[in-house]
Amino acid sequence: MSTFDKNAVEESVRLKESSSGSVTIITVGRSDAKKTVKEALAMGGDRGYLVVSAEPDPHDSLTTAYLLARAIERAGPFDLVLCAEGSSDVYAGQVGPMLSEWLALPFLGYVRKVEIKDRVIRCEQTLEESVRVLEAELPALVSVMSEINEPRYPTLLQIMQASKKPIEEVGSELLIDGRAPPRLVTTVGMTAHAMSRKRVIFEGSPEATSRKLVEALRSEGVLKR
Amino acid sequence: MNSVAREVATAGRELAESLSGEQLFVVTERSRAGEGAGKVLLVDGGEEVEGDPDLIAEALARAATKKRPSAILVGATRTGRIVAARLAAKLRLGCLSDVYRLRLQGTSIVGDRDVFAGKVVAEVKADLPCVATVKVGTYPMMSEGRTGLEVEEVGSLHRGVRLVETLEKRESTTDLRGASVIVSAGRGFRTKEDLRLAEDLAKALGGALGCSRPLSSDYGWLPEELHIGLTGVTVKPSLYFALGISGQLQHVAGIKESKVIAAVNTDRDAPIFQVADYGIVGDLYQVVPAILEILKG
Numbered sequence: 001m002s003t004f005d006k007n008a009v010e011e012s013v014r015l016k017e018s019s020s021g022s023v024t025i026i027t028v029g030r031s032d033a034k035k036t037v038k039e040a041l042a043m044g045g046d047r048g049y050l051v052v053s054a055e056p057d058p059h060d061s062l063t064t065a066y067l068l069a070r071a072i073e074r075a076g077p078f079d080l081v082l083c084a085e086g087s088s089d090v091y092a093g094q095v096g097p098m099l100s101e102w103l104a105l106p107f108l109g110y111v112r113k114v115e116i117k118d119r120v121i122r123c124e125q126t127l128e129e130s131v132r133v134l135e136a137e138l139p140a141l142v143s144v145m146s147e148i149n150e151p152r153y154p155t156l157l158q159i160m161q162a163s164k165k166p167i168e169e170v171g172s173e174l175l176i177d178g179r180a181p182p183r184l185v186t187t188v189g190m191t192a193h194a195m196s197r198k199r200v201i202f203e204g205s206p207e208a209t210s211r212k213l214v215e216a217l218r219s220e221g222v223l224k225r
Numbered sequence: 226m227n228s229v230a231r232e233v234a235t236a237g238r239e240l241a242e243s244l245s246g247e248q249l250f251v252v253t254e255r256s257r258a259g260e261g262a263g264k265v266l267l268v269d270g271g272e273e274v275e276g277d278p279d280l281i282a283e284a285l286a287r288a289a290t291k292k293r294p295s296a297i298l299v300g301a302t303r304t305g306r307i308v309a310a311r312l313a314a315k316l317r318l319g320c321l322s323d324v325y326r327l328r329l330q331g332t333s334i335v336g337d338r339d340v341f342a343g344k345v346v347a348e349v350k351a352d353l354p355c356v357a358t359v360k361v362g363t364y365p366m367m368s369e370g371r372t373g374l375e376v377e378e379v380g381s382l383h384r385g386v387r388l389v390e391t392l393e394k395r396e397s398t399t400d401l402r403g404a405s406v407i408v409s410a411g412r413g414f415r416t417k418e419d420l421r422l423a424e425d426l427a428k429a430l431g432g433a434l435g436c437s438r439p440l441s442s443d444y445g446w447l448p449e450e451l452h453i454g455l456t457g458v459t460v461k462p463s464l465y466f467a468l469g470i471s472g473q474l475q476h477v478a479g480i481k482e483s484k485v486i487a488a489v490n491t492d493r494d495a496p497i498f499q500v501a502d503y504g505i506v507g508d509l510y511q512v513v514p515a516i517l518e519i520l521k522g
Binding site for chain 2: 058059065085089090091092094095096097098100102107108110122126127129130135136146181182185186187191197199201207211213214216217220222224
């Protein structure tokens with residue numbers, strides 16, 4: 001499981017522990033994603049729901065969000081959907097807001113703090129230039145930032161208990177209906193990013209190494225003075 | 226126009242030229258109707274959107290249904306990402322995210338984007354019409370100059386999220402994207418007060434101060450807009466000076482376009498030395514004062 005996702009799982013388990021209810025872990029992936037679901041169940045999820053998709057394109061967020069929306073509806077009534085700010089591989093941050101659109105839920109994104117009282121959710125949203133306090137009625141959808149919490153490490157006992165928790169699997173083809181969006185985005189190529197650097201290392205006294213560094217930077221012409 | 230909008234404007238102009246089409250600058254707040262680098266379209270929902278991405282997306286979706294643009298470009302800020310994703314879902318259009326080097330290919334748009342923390346460049350394609358968020362720091366900024374204003378009334382919008390208050394409204398201090406020298410601080414700094422060292426070096430080099438994610442997000446020592454990396458700002462200065470930064474892939478993703486990278490770290494095996502041109506293995510608390518002394522001399 002990506003570290004971003006762990007923060008979302010942790011927050012859902014904390015909310016359950018401080019109030020009541022249950023946590024359902026839902027993901028889209030190949031059948032080996034079951035491992036990921038089990039990891040989240042060990043952290044405190046109550047049941048799992050895996051949408052098995054043969055070849056999910058990581059950039060086709062619209063389809064991923066659609067599959068998740070249909071899975072959430074099938075999993076039963078809910079008050080809150082929590083997701084990560086983005087995935088660790090492509091970090092597009094699109095699935096959360098798209099999901100809120102498909103489920104017609106208010107979206108509170110990039111959140112560093114969550115409180116729920118009398119079916120009203122209050123969040124602190126961190127944008128580049130400000131932190132905003134937002135409120136919405138439940139049900140709602142929240143994407144959390146990594147600084148919201150420190151995810152727990154499950155104990156061996158919790159890991160063993162997790163294997164007894166139910167995981168429902170459904171093929172993605174069963175969730176694609178007439179309302180599903182066409183696949184409009186495709187990944188057409190992948191190339192390793194080339195980065196060549198000089199990698200000159202200076203070791204020794206602070207004065208001697210600093211002198212060498214300043215000389216090197218002067219000869220590169222990147223020092224203004 | 227802020228710097229992000231001016232970059233997106235350049236990306237949009239290039240596309241408009243290859244599509245032989247017209248470029249429109251869309252604003253959703255009346256107070257910003259004067260901003261643009263060409264013809265401006267004010268999408269008016271009758272109330273202040275207050276930066277609410279749900280309302281902005283709904284307003285844009287209604288306007289797009291009438292105007293039928295070939296491509297809708299948005300800056301890849303946090304708000305921009307939410308707006309673009311919701312807009313794409315509403316209009317059932319493909320959405321490219323954090324792309325640069327956008328180009329027309331038949332009836333599609335192709336763009337590059339950094340994935341796996343910048344180790345890999347993916348080429349992604351969306352059929353036209355589409356939505357795309359443009360990676361910040363990847364296009365030159367277009368100069369301003371409005372040439373006309375059109376207003377599109379889109380009716381009242383449904384507000385699902387209430388803005389209770391704004392905390393820590395940050396003044397935009399320095400624009401890292403345009404800086405030619407950046408001194409960046411990482412976890413090697415022990416206290417917030419010690420950041421003075423990085424500031425002094427930045428000042429001596431005529432540069433700007435930046436940081437790695439932990440300093441802004443976890444410790445809150447510096448504003449989020451100074452956070453450089455995959456989840457923050459991408460920069461390309463001629464000199465990038467990393468102080469006490471280990472060089473996690475997520476951070477490196479934001480600095481790899483720098484001309485020269487210099488690093489100071491106590492750990493000889495820190496990954497930052499793998500991506501630096503020049504490195505000093507040493508304690509920044511001793512090295513930075515030594516460098517300042519030399520620069521003074």
